[in-house]
Structures are given as C-alpha cells and as structure tokens.
Amino acid sequence: MNQPILKVENLNKNFELRANSGIRKTKRIVQAVSDVSFSVDRGQTLGIVGESGSGKTTVGRCVLQLLDITSGTISFEGKNLAGLSFEEMRQIRRKMQIVFQDPFASLDPKMTVGSSIAEPLVVQGVDGDHNEKVAHLLELVGLAADHAKRFPHEFSGGQRQRVGIARALALDPALIVLDEPVSALDVSIQAGVVNLFGDLQERLGMSYVFIAHDLSVVRHIADRVAVMYLGKIVEIGDKKSIYDHPTHPYTKALLSAVPVPNPTTERSRSRIMLQGDVPSPVNPPTGCRFRTRCWKATELCASTEPQLVVRPTGQLSACHFPE
C-alpha cells in the first residue's frame, strides 16, 4: 500500500482565551495552527521545525487527538479520525504513540518504571505476560530488565527518556510523534537517544513525526522537513532541498541563526539577523505572517497571503519573493 500512514489536510486549531473585562467577556482567539497540510510515508520521518508560537507542538497533539481540532482532516492509515467514538479511537491509539519532551514530567513519580511501561498494555487490555514484554522493551531501549522495579527519580534524564520511549513502543505502534524528545537532555546523551530512534526505525519500520527546534538534530534524522512559523507551514520538502537550498526567507534566517560548532566557519559566515521578536499568535500579521521581520517585505506581502508553491529545487514554500 503506497498510501501515506498519516495525512493531515488543512488543519486548523484555535484556542480561546477568555478575558473577563467587567461583565462583558471578550473572547480572544489564538490561531495556533492555520491551514497546515502534510503527509508522512510509512517508515519515513517528517521533521517539523519552528520556534515558540510556531504551533508545531500543537500539531503533534492534534494528530494524536489529545486536542480537539477546529477544522481540517487527519487521516491515519487512510481512516479519517474525525467523529470516531472513544472506543474506535482507542483502537487506533494502539498504532499511534507519543514521546514527550520533559523526561521528568512524562513519568508518574509514584509508579515504578515497569508499571509506567506496562500501562498502555493494561489500559488496552492486552493479554499475556506484561512483565516479559516490559523486560523486552527495556532491553530494546538500552536499559536493563531489572530496572522495571525502580522509580523514575532513581534515573537520569536520558534514562527516563528511554523509559518514555519504551512506553511508547509497548503497543507496537506504527507511528510515533516525537515532541522535542532530546531537547532536555545533555548533549553527550542526545546522540545515543537519536541513534536509538534511527535503529528502531530501521528494525521495526517505524514512522516518525519529529518535532524540534534543534535544526542540526532534525537534519540528521528526518527525511522530509516542514518549517513552521506562527501556525503556518512556510516551507516543506525533502531534507536536502531545505537545508542546502532554502527558498523561504525565514528558513534562511533560521539556518543562519543556528550556531555551528566550528569557530572558523561560524565566524566567517554571514549572518541574517532578524529584527524583533515573534509576533503574538493572537493577532498575527495580515497577509504573510513573517513580513514584520522579513527584509524583503513589500505591500504585496501585507495584502496577499502567499500560498505554498513548488520551487525549482523541489520543495514548496509560501513566499512572494522566494530566494
């Protein structure tokens, strides 16, 4: 089946901020995710990069139906996830899992690590010996089977993250959303966990949605990359095109801002400095949302929102004056 394992079409997610000014309630709407579309093929990794306010984390939560979407279609293995009952969705959850960013907060401090890993099996009512499965999973992620009896506080951050990964694997999912899975880890530990993701993908044919702000890690692990800004995808395409020939000014600025651990290259390369901060998602700029910080912005950018268009190098980007 050549159908993508995950297909997201025109996803919109708005949050309501209730501000009570006196008796009249003024509702402010945060457009966290606007008209986002992408697909993930089986066994592939889609990297989603962006800074704060980009909406990338919200996208991850929406895909897993941990948040109700405002509009759009999310299809998993061809099946539309909208309107499914709690039970139907529960069946699908077996194949779609998530690993969180914070290794401290993602495990219940009162439960043993083994119980946390076994929880998916318990909730889904899976038969068989859970202990055996837990031991197998611990070993798969590079921990020892007898760690199951220990509590989260006895482990380091990197180890806890591995426990989180083991838990995500418990139900043998086909797709895992990785939400900044290595950001909170020490640099020397990140490499091991990143390798683990690669190995699992090779061995088990896992598909990933890898959400991160660290462009160098995404470059290593992703096949395709989507760049998000203020709720919109500004550029999407295969890794090589994006990193070697970025066409959107924001992508260029982002790549330029990431410090490279090599003093000679770092000090000699020209840098694009963006002015100002990311605008608030409550009141996004009209037209192109990036225009307030873009050095190329013109009136056209303010009046007309650019659409995603195919570029000669293969990727799509949304800009009136692409590089």
Added chain:
Amino acid sequence: MMSELVLSIRDLRVTFDTPLGPLEAVRGVDIDVHAGEMMGVVGESGSGKSVTFLAAMGLLPHRAKITGSVLLNGQEMIGAPNKVLRNMRGGLMSMIFQDPLSALNPVHRVGDQIVEMLQAHQSQLSDKDAAKRAVELLDIVGIPQAAERAHQYPHEFSGGMRQRVVIAIAIANNPKVLIADEPTTALDVTVQAQILEVIERVQKTFGTAVVLITHDLGVIARVADRVNVMYAGRNVEKGGVDSLFDHPSHPYTRGLLASLPHEGAERLTPITGFPPNMLMPPPGCGFAPRCSFANDGCLTSLPALRSFGDLETACLRAEQIVIDGARP
C-alpha cells in the same frame, strides 16, 4: 600579551550537605578571566559550572561549604564580609541567568529596576540622572523606543526583550565581569542570535569581561575567545577557542565534539555511560568510567591540569592518545 587578570579562581571547592550525604559540586577549580575577554565555560549536568560562579558571587546558601580563593580585582571574595559582597554584586561583577522572567520583579516598571541598580552602587546619582541613564542603557541593549518602554512592566516584553532588560540591569554600573549563566538556553534560536550579538556589543563597548556558561558548543564557537571545559566538578581542558575545536586533547571534549550531529554522519557517536553521581564521585579522573582511553591509573589518580601544546589538559594519557592516532 594577555590583558590584566580581573577574576582569578583558585582551587575552589564547594560541598553541599544533603540528606543523602555530602555532595561535592565543585572539586578544585581554577579559572582565570582577563579584562575584556569572552570566556566560555562548557559543561553538562554535574559539571559544577554554575555552582562555581554562584560561589564566586556569594550567592550560595550559607550551609554550602566553600573553600579556595576567588580574587576579583585583587580582592578576596570567599569569606568576605557582607558589605564587601554587596558592593561587588552589580558593581564589579554581575550575573545574569537563564530565565529572564524570574529575574525581573513583575510589579515594578523596567526603568525603575534599572534605576534601582544604578542608585544602589552610585548613590550620588539623582533620580533624574539615573532615569536618563536607564533609558540610555535600554537603548544600548537594543530596545526600540527605549524612553517609552522604560515605563512598561516586564510582562509587556517578550522573552528576548526581557533578557535584554536583564542585561541592561547587569551592566548598569559598568562591571568588570559579567557572568552569563545559560543566557540563551530558554530562548528561540533566532532570538538567541540577537542576544549573543548584544552581549558581544556590550563587551566591545565597555571592555567588560564576559563569562559565558553554556552547554552549547555552537555558541562557544561563535563568540568565545577562550574556553574552559568542566566535568564532574573540575576543569578538564582549557585553551583558545580555535585550538580547542581544532585539536581537543581531553577525551571528554573530543567525545562531546564527536557526538554532535554533522553532515554526512550515518550514526552519531555518543559518549557511552552517564554523567557522574556527585554524591559518590569517581575516585580517579571523573571521566574515566566513560572513557574509551582510560587505563587503571586513570581510575585511581585524580589528574591535575597541565600544559599540553597550546592547551591545558587534565588527561593523564593525552600524549599517548595522540601517538595512538586517535582521531579528534
């Protein structure tokens, strides 16, 4: 060749008493900071990099046991009376931290907070002059419309802008040393670039020495002049930034550089093992349990920092590693 020494830390040791026993966070650290230079201090969890400078600033709780010497402009800070320490903080030496929101008082206007810092150390400044200077400082750190924004409250600023305000407060009295503890870690990468630029600009304009504490080697490569690598509460390597990145001598530094994602790498090369538990630090070299070059001597004797070419290293086997042709 080297300009004068402004901050000199010698054999600093910091131990905390915890319910689980004594925790040796810093175990004999030597650091020299010269006027006007950008010193990068690199380390991960348990390295003691933050605790070292909190101790230098006198910001650790009283129950922390601190020994050693911290000379700031020739004056000893360890054990100094409170009056001396208060004069030092914000005057000769300032520190900024990772989270700008908790560093700023939410109920005071931003301009007032700078004025407060100015008048604490320059009591002769009139309110009017101090307010004027506050606006100038906001301008120096790149806050647009500084005169109006001085009247705003911290929550009206974005993360990057807040960090600029924090920097303005820290440099208000033209300190000799500015210690920046992970100042950009909590910021977006495009904002990080801006803040690093501000710090560099401040350094060049005022001749302030900056100690930049971070775990991000890219940041070090971008702005640092000299680098100090810390592991398990000690220095493991020191040197100029170009030399360190080009031919690192200590296995930890090598391992760190090798584990970063780089082009064309199929698999990354992690450093095996885990950061040390500082409640029970290894008897010998702190890195030995994870080191692929370690021998028995490494596990038992604590190596001191020594010269090695144009670097200083705390590895007993540095020469042997080079001879064996280990790739950096």
Added chain:
Amino acid sequence: MTDFATISPKRMALRRFLSHKAAVGSCVLLALMVLAVILSPFTARYGVNQSVRKPPNTFLPPQKLAWFGTDDIGRDLYSRLIYGIRVSLIIGLFSALISTIVGCVVGAVAGFRGGRFDDVVMRVTDLFLAFPFLVALLVIRNTIGSIHWLTVIIGDKSSARFIVFLLAFFGWMGVARIVRGQVLALKEREFIEAARAVGATRRYIVRRHLLPNSIGPIMVALSFAVVGAITAESTLAFFGYGPQAGDGATSLGILVGAAKGAVQTGYWWIAVFPCFALVLISLAINFIGDALRDATDPRLDRGE
C-alpha cells in the same frame, strides 16, 4: 546510574516524616492517648457518671482520690475526660474520613472534567461554604428530626452518629477545593497526557494517577478535618446536638463547654484539664499535618 537499593517514594516520604521530631512526638502522644482511651474500662478510675464517694464530693480539687478533681455533682474529671476524649476522637475521625472521601471524589472529578461541570460543582461547593453553619443546624434540627426514615440511618439528634454525618456534610468542601487545586495542577503534566494517549478513560486516570499523586494534600486536609471536627463538636453540644450532658453522656466538647463557668468560680481544674487536652490534641494533629505536607511534597519526587 545510582547504586542505591530501590527507595520507593513511600519510603522516602516516611524517612522525611520521621525527621520531623515534633511530628514524631505528636504521633507518640496521640498513640498513647488512643491506647488510654481504648482501654478505658481499665484506665479510667471511675464510671462516667459515678460519684467518687459520698457527699461532700462536689468540686473537689485534684487529689489522690480524683486526679483531676471532681465536677459539680462529684464525678471524677479524669475518668470523664477519658470517656469524653474517646467520644470526640471517634466523632472527629469518622466525620473527617467521610468528608475527606466525599471531598476527594468531588474535587477530583470537578478538577479533571473542567469546563462547565467544574463551574457548576464549584458553585455548589461555594454554596455550602457560604451557608451559615448555625442556621443550617437549626434547619436540619427541625427538618431531619421529623423525617423518620432518615433518623434511622443517620441516627437521632443526640447520638454520635448524627454528629458524624452532620460534620461530614459541612466538612467536605475544604477537601474538595484542595483536591481540585491539586488535580488542576497535575492535569497538564505529561504523564497524564501519556495515559490519555493510550486511551485511558477519565475514571482510570483519576484513580490511578491523580489521586495517588494528591495523597500529600489529602492527608494534610484529613488531619485538619479531624481537628476541625473535634472543635466543632463542642459548638454542637452547646446547641443540643450529640451526646447531651443531661443524659449522662459526655464528650470533650461538653467538658470544654463546662469550662466557662469554672473561670468565675475559681475551680480551675474544671477548665484547665479539658482545655489542655483539646489544645494538646489540636497541636499534635497540626504537627503531624505539617510533617505530612513536607514528607509528601511532590517537588522532591522530581529526583536529582
């Protein structure tokens, strides 16, 4: 990787609790008190209504015959105190237990479901909190007293059972608020999201994650509920609820109530011993509550 033997969060909490000397002392004190009270036929020297000897026996000061002196009809205060504390402890414990259970359920469900459900439940809670206690007492006295089948379940006005239900009825709100606050804080933690991501039902999450992680505040609330119940009981005695002095029964509340008169008459032992007992019990429970809060502080469970 640590080489410690597995230390469960429970054992860590116990260790932290034991480091609070005042709390440990309080536990010992309360344990002794409970023991004395349970073994009351042996520890009390006289019956609850028994005169120490033939008259003159009223208002005798503390002496060998009556360790804490006697009251207005010659009964041994020491023995009455033992019986009184027994009644009060039972009332306090059971009402606190019931109100805590009710409060937990209400708070957890309201906090977790959130939205309009939470709003409604919280307004109902506020209603209970705002309603004047004494007015409610009068209302209840008149209405429930006349509904016969209720009396069968809850017990008649002068029974301890009635007091327990009454106090539980008015005591659950504090616990509900505390638990709701804790649940609101926990709700956004990733391990809760992880449970939702595998398809856990709301009920499962409340039972398996939210309540166990709220044990600290719940224990604290429980301990304060006990103290509150015991002190409230004396107010109730004044209004004619629960064990009535006229029937010969007694409670700590009644004994403390009698202290009022003693201040003017100069029979200091009538006031000092019951009030001292009440203060001791309250302090002890407070110390234990404080230590429980420290012991189960979730921040310390974050490790490192």
